[in-house]
Amino acid sequence: MLFLPLFTYAWINEPNLNGANHGEIAIATVWYPSGVREVLPVDSTSRAWDTSRSPKKGKLYFNEFQLDLSTKNSSFRVTKSTRDTVVVPIADYGL
Numbered sequence: 232m233l234f235l236p237l238f239t240y241a242w243i244n245e246p247n248l249n250g251a252n253h254g255e256i257a258i259a260t261v262w263y264p265s266g267v268r269e270v271l272p273v274d275s276t277s278r279a280w281d282t283s284r285s286p287k288k289g290k291l292y293f294n295e296f297q298l299d300l301s302t303k304n305s306s307f308r309v310t311k312s313t314r315d316t317v318v319v320p321i322a323d324y325g326l
Contacts, residue, residue, distance in 0.1 A: 259300055274299035283315040 257273035279296035294314050298307040 259298060261300075261303070271300050271302050274301050281314075 257275075257277070259271050259273050261269045261271060263269075276299045277297055279293035281294040283292045283294060284290065285292065292315075294311045296309055298309065300306070
């Protein structure tokens with residue numbers, strides 16, 4: 232039986248427009264409906280584009296990216312549903 236991923240989380244330190252740097256840690260956690268989870272290396276061919284800067288802290292965020300996982304012969308292209316959005320913890324609002 233084939234299970235497609237339910238969730239895929241990618242962890243890439245210091246993303247940049249040129250893909251992952253040599254020696255940079257880049258992993259993805261894939262969760263399947265069966266409850267099985269896998270941690271996989273993210274390929275250096277993964278890319279991100281269409282950048283936004285946080286108005287408060289100036290951090291760089293991407294509105295679109297491609298996540299390549301050759302160990303699973305997979306590639307995901309992701310587009311944020313709302314451009315230029317940043318999730319802000321409630322604590323930052325003093326609530």
